[in-house]
Amino acid sequence: MNTPPAGLEIRPIAIPxxxxxxxxxDFIAMTQVRNLVYAEISGHDDGRMTPAELLPNYAPDPAEIRHCWLVLLDGEPVGRIGVDVPQEEGSRVVYWLIELRRCVWGRGIGTACYALVESTARQHGRRVLQAWAEHPPAPGERLQPPTGFxxxxxxxxxxxxQHRGHQLEQVERISALDLRDGLPRxxxxxxRATEAAAGYRTVQWRLPTPPEFVEGYAWMKSRMNTDAPAAGLEFDEETWDAARVARADAKxxxxxxxxxVTAAQHLETGDLVAFNELVINNDLTEATSQYDTLVLSSHRGHKLGMLVKCAGLLAWLDIAPRSPRVLTYNAEENRPMLDINEAIxxxxxxxxxxWKKVLSDPSTAAAADTAGSSGSSGS
Ligand SMILES: CC(C)(COP(=O)(O)OP(=O)(O)OC[C@H]1O[C@@H](n2cnc3c(N)ncnc32)[C@H](O)[C@@H]1OP(=O)(O)O)[C@@H](O)C(=O)NCCC(=O)NCCS
Structure with a gap:
């Protein structure tokens, strides 16, 4: 067992x-270290947020409990830890992150942080741990997920x-679209998508969601976890109502x-059946993020994915004309969505x-826990 460095402190962050x-x-320091770590890993600054932009994401929310810690070495912030515990009934999962500055890797700090992640999951009675990590290009051996994609x-x-028992379940592609050419394609x-989607029309709104779209938008948001390719990952089916939409909007x-939000509305029923979200920080010269895109499974095959994405991007040119590019994340096996993105x-x-790990049954894991916790400096 490696001992973590003597000057290590893991401090729970009070949310101001x-x-x-x-x-x-501490919240400000956490945001700064987050931004530095992302820039170090990805080589660009598009993931940055100011502390004030990040803060609403940590507002009290009955849908999830969020734990976060600041990691300090000799008094200097060097990383952060997060464990999110969704509150859906019967949930078995937590989503976790450990993000450390590169200059402190390989000294046992990640291991100490990880002990806290597992003990927090166990305290909440959760056994499925899931996390996402960017893996920049590197030579040498490679790893494939069971999806084969x-x-x-x-x-x-x-x-x-891997050495902490996690398995690679899915590879996600991060893609960027250059907005500076005005998007002629x-x-x-x-x-063409508008012609193919006879029987539907697009509707658009800026958050907060207008009352007439709340119900339809809530239903589509609830389908994100059930209708998108999940590989071997475990996602709770989420219940969305007007209050949850309002909380998500407020973030x-x-x-x-x-x-x-650009949505497709089915003319015959008035139902919202597809949507796309584009989001930007206060500085409109920063990169744009594409959040959720979904076509409800019963309405696929009408070019609605292409329609909501393209209509959203074209309207975006007026909202954030100086944003240089849009970033999006897609499962590598999600060919229909990748086809749309590549065409655009x-x-x-x-x-x-x-990545995912299923913890052993608590009744048989007591001995392992006792051994593991000695490496943690706790909080
Ligand atoms: C992944 C990450 C958290 C690992 O943190 P870390 O501090 O490098 O991890 P550790 O130093 O505890 O462990 C790394 C290796 O160094 C070894 N090690 C630990 N202490 C050591 C020491 N004092 N000297 C040499 N090696 C040591 C560990 O045994 C471990 O080897 P193993 O994996 O074979 O067991 C860190 O690289 C990181 O923040 N990456 C970017 C964000 C990210 O991708 N996070 C993961 C998912 S959210």
Missing amino acids: RTIGDADAD GSIPLDHVARFL VRELCE IVDAGRTAL GFEPIGYEGA
Whole structure:
């Protein structure tokens, strides 16, 4: 067992009410270290957020409990830990992250942090641990998920996860679309999709969701976890109502961020059946993120995915004309979605691994827990 460095401190982060509050220092430090780690891994700054933009994501939410810790070495912030515990009935899962500055890797800090992740999962009675990690291009041995789609280098992070009992379940492609050419291809694709989607029309709104769309949007959001390719990962079916939509909207709107939803409406029934979300931070010259896109399974085959994506992008040119590019994440086996993205002009810029571990039954794991916890500096 490696002992973590003597100057290691893992400190629970109190969530401040506002970033101006006296107790906001650790939250601010956590955001800064998050941004640095993402830039170190991806080589670009598109994932950055200001502390004020990140804060609403940690507002109290009955849908999930969020734990987070700041990792300090000799008093300097070097990383963060997060464990999110969804509150869906019967949930077995937690989503976790450990993000450390590269300069401190390989010294036993990740191992100490990981002990806290597992003990937190067990405290909540959860046995399925899932995490996503970006794996930058590297030479040498590669790892394939059981889906057979995509691969990642067997790098430091992959080894760390494997040696702690996690399995690579899915590879996600990170793609980027250059917005600076005004999207000529997208106009044509949008026209063709509109012709193919007779019987539907697009509707658009900026968050917060207008009352007339809340019910339909809530239903589509609840299908994200059931209708998207999940490989061997475990996702709870989520219940979405108006209150949950309002809380999700607030996470973006309260931070002053802008989100555009483009949905397809089935004319015969009035139902919303497909949607796409584009989101940008306060600084409209930053990169845009594409959040969820989904066509309900009963309405596939009418080019609705292409329609909502293209209509969204074209409207986006007016909302954030100086945003240089859009980033999106897709399962490598999600060919229908990748076909749409590739036709639009998205190009791969990186790959993430989705990792999962199922903990042993608590009744047989007591001995293992006792051995594992000695490496943790706790909180
Ligand atoms: C993945 C990550 C958390 C690992 O953290 P880390 O501090 O490098 O991990 P450790 O140092 O504890 O362990 C790494 C290896 O170094 C070894 N090690 C531990 N202490 C050591 C020491 N003092 N000297 C030399 N090696 C040591 C460990 O045994 C381990 O080897 P193993 O995997 O074969 O068991 C870190 O690389 C990271 O933050 N990556 C970016 C974010 C990310 O991808 N997170 C993962 C999913 S959210």
